[in-house]
Amino acid sequence: MSTNPDSNPTNSTGPLTLTYYGHSAFQWQTEAGFKVLTDPYRNRSDRYWFTRQFPDVECDLGLITHAHFDHDAAERLPEGASLIRIPGEFANRDMQIRGVQDIHSGRSGLQGFVNIMFRLETGGISFLHLGDNRADWPGDVTRAIGEIDVLLVTVDDSNHLLQPEEVDSLIERLSPKIVVPMHYQIPGLMADDTGLEPPESWIATQPRVKRLVGESATFSAQELPSQTEVWVFQPSPASFTSPALERPDNL
Numbered sequence: 001m002s003t004n005p006d007s008n009p010t011n012s013t014g015p016l017t018l019t020y021y022g023h024s025a026f027q028w029q030t031e032a033g034f035k036v037l038t039d040p041y042r043n044r045s046d047r048y049w050f051t052r053q054f055p056d057v058e059c060d061l062g063l064i065t066h067a068h069f070d071h072d073a074a075e076r077l078p079e080g081a082s083l084i085r086i087p088g089e090f091a092n093r094d095m096q097i098r099g100v101q102d103i104h105s106g107r108s109g110l111q112g113f114v115n116i117m118f119r120l121e122t123g124g125i126s127f128l129h130l131g132d133n134r135a136d137w138p139g140d141v142t143r144a145i146g147e148i149d150v151l152l153v154t155v156d157d158s159n160h161l162l163q164p165e166e167v168d169s170l171i172e173r174l175s176p177k178i179v180v181p182m183h184y185q186i187p188g189l190m191a192d193d194t195g196l197e198p199p200e201s202w203i204a205t206q207p208r209v210k211r212l213v214g215e216s217a218t219f220s221a222q223e224l225p226s227q228t229e230v231w232v233f234q235p236s237p238a239s240f241t242s243p244a245l246e247r248p249d250n251l
Ligand SMILES: [Zn+2]
Pocket: 068, 070, 071, 132, 183
């Protein structure tokens, strides 16, 4: 955490910005300077996925979609940050958040494992962070989500969570203006044997793809594309320079 009394990041104003830290971790910075971070990652004693500690990221509020190690490093939030990991409505400054409870995809879902999708709305733009949710949710979940402009969706070529046709069906049902892939293999940041793959085969099927040169993008309600675009973020350099995590001898 910053200890410089002259820097109060929560009072800064600027464009609405989304920054990617790898896996499912994103930071929103609203026009009023409110910062929200989703799904910081960690390793588990029996799982070595991440080669680096989750970096220091400023935030006023952390959101955790579900209690799997690759999403729930609550201990990596700054000291003063709040944390939400339950469904419900929450508003602060120029950010409205709605947590919608559903079910994890795949095998965890068959056992009823809960996942919270977070809808974040600020500056006239609504985002949906899917967490690791299943794609075939019931109608009341659809109504709770409502309309969205930006979909952050799990996609990788191993189909670890969703099949490519499920991702496409989500895009068709939700009609977002922008789709942001997440939860895929990132060489250098993740071990080679996570089982995840990059999302390139799926990306190659998409008609409009924009590869961002950096880790951040700014958004304005007036400048959303008229046809759905896939935006591929580069993970923040901070994620690659964070302290290395040793692989345990037994893994
Ligand atoms: Zn996950």
